[in-house]
């Protein structure tokens with residue numbers, strides 16, 4: 001049975017653009033997979049605990065020597081890995097906060113990277129490949145080539161790179177200039193922002209299918 005893992009991380013609740021976009025993709029996925037099932041993880045509403053040094057050290061110890069905290073941490077890693085392994089498709093909303101990923105996404109990755117669980121300890125090969133992994137990124141500003149802050153977006157490039165170590169080939173759809181309607185100085189950028197949003201919708205629909213009309 002098809003299975004979707006839908007992950008959100010925006011702290012902005014109903015004002016979040018990434019949540020709206022991941023919901024659009026997930027809704028289209030459900031319409032295309034009526035017998036499919038969904039796991040939803042909200043990293044903002046239900047943040048994972050920061051990885052501690054003791055927990056991290058479990059990566060270098062035989063299981064028989066684990067402390068209770070290390071047993072717990074490995075179980076969490078296994079759960080996060082299993083959520084991905086159970087899914088044919090993963091959709092992850094990735095807002096840009098202070099030129100980087102939300103801390104909750106960083107923590108999710110810190111738990112996920114674990115030789116023996118998500119990588120092969122002998123070869124370092126990633127073990128989470130073989131599924132569609134769609135990142136939907138949102139940025140308040142614009143970071144395209146030729147813009148003053150080109151290269152300042154460290155969220156999407158980092159996430160794609162670190163996921164590749166786990167065998168995941170992530171694709172990114174990005175919507176930029178989401179602050180144009182909010183920050184007065186960005187008023188002239190509103191048309192570009194609308195273009196970016198429309199392009200994001202088109203890209204999502206091309207991957208997941210047209211949005212489903214609301215029933216009367």
Ligand SMILES: Cc1cc2nc3c(=O)[nH]c(=O)nc-3n(C[C@H](O)[C@H](O)[C@H](O)COP(=O)(O)O)c2cc1C
Pocket residue numbers: 010011012015016017018019094095096097098099100138139140141142178179
């Ligand atoms: C804490 C915080 C930090 C932010 N930092 C940046 C930033 O560094 N660069 C940027 O372009 N936008 C920044 N923004 C704006 C967000 O990228 C923008 O609101 C985007 O839509 C976030 O996705 P979301 O709407 O799903 O939360 C920031 C927003 C917040 C809440």
